[in-house]
Amino acid sequence: QQQVKQSPQSLIVQKGGISIINCAYENTAFDYFPWYQQFPGKGPALLIAIRPDVSEKKEGRFTISFNKSAKQFSLHIMDSQPGDSATYFCAATSYYAGGTSYGKLTFGQGTILTVHP
Amino acid sequence: GAGVSQTPSNKVTEKGKYVELRCDPISGHTALYWYRQSLGQGPEFLIYFQGTGAADDSGLPNDRFFAVRPEGSVSTLKIQRTERGDSAVYLCASSLAWNTEAFFGQGTRLTVV
Numbered sequence: 001q002q003q004v005k006q007s008p009q010s011l012i013v014q015k016g017g018i019s020i021i022n023c024a025y026e027n028t029a030f031d032y033f034p035w036y037q038q039f040p041g042k043g044p045a046l047l048i049a050i051r052p053d054v055s056e057k058k059e060g061r062f063t064i065s066f067n068k069s070a071k072q073f074s075l076h077i078m079d080s081q082p083g084d085s086a087t088y089f090c091a092a093t094s095y096y097a098g099g100t101s102y103g104k105l106t107f108g109q110g111t112i113l114t115v116h117p
Numbered sequence: 118g119a120g121v122s123q124t125p126s127n128k129v130t131e132k133g134k135y136v137e138l139r140c141d142p143i144s145g146h147t148a149l150y151w152y153r154q155s156l157g158q159g160p161e162f163l164i165y166f167q168g169t170g171a172a173d174d175s176g177l178p179n180d181r182f183f184a185v186r187p188e189g190s191v192s193t194l195k196i197q198r199t200e201r202g203d204s205a206v207y208l209c210a211s212s213l214a215w216n217t218e219a220f221f222g223q224g225t226r227l228t229v230v
Contacts, residue, residue: 006159036221041223042223042224043121043210043221043222043223043224044160044208045220045221046218046220049218089160091159103150103165103212103215103219104150104165104173105160105219106162107159107160107161109157109159110157110158110159
């Protein structure tokens with residue numbers, strides 16, 4: 001019930017293209033859904049996050065789309081750049097379902113994004 | 118400091134040995150988390166500290182793993198009788214409060230040979 005499933009495992013796009021990564025969750029008590037970006041040898045860094053009271057959130061080239069009824073959310077990277085090449089993780093957490101903190105995150109398996117110049 | 122600092126960056130140890138991994142959180146952050154990231158996987162939650170106390174240790178895999186935060190700042194993750202399966206990157210994160218963004222350190226890569 002705590003799983004977050006992420007797809008695809010890897011993604012290759014051309015510079016300027018759109019990158020789309022999808023996640024699905026099972027625990028309906030999750031109420032905070034962040035996306036993290038991780039470069040080799042570095043820790044994950046928060047990219048953008050959404051709460052389930054909205055269906056979309058946009059920050060610059062990054063957009064989260066959220067479908068509460070389907071228990072799915074996705075990350076869209078517009079105008080993808082070579083510098084976006086990294087591993088992306090979706091995550092979820094809940095304060096009310098036994099979680100004690102928004103920092104207690106359940107992560108997806110990750111997507112390795114490669115943007116070709 | 119400017120960010121979460123973890124030492125050492127890399128640790129190679131022999132099977133059966135004891136290891137300690139250190140985390141220096143961002144100054145003033147009351148919440149601290151430990152995660153374990155195996156190769157090709159997402160981080161997995163281990164333990165959460167609020168101040169000096171472990172508020173949630175449900176992710177610790179067994180009693181060989183223990184963590185402390187005696188003064189509410191620096192934390193140490195301790196692993197006894199290490200096994201090859203313990204090899205992973207151990208990540209530490211901190212946040213200002215329970216409901217604010219968590220910032221991750223660069224991790225300690227532990228290799229058990």
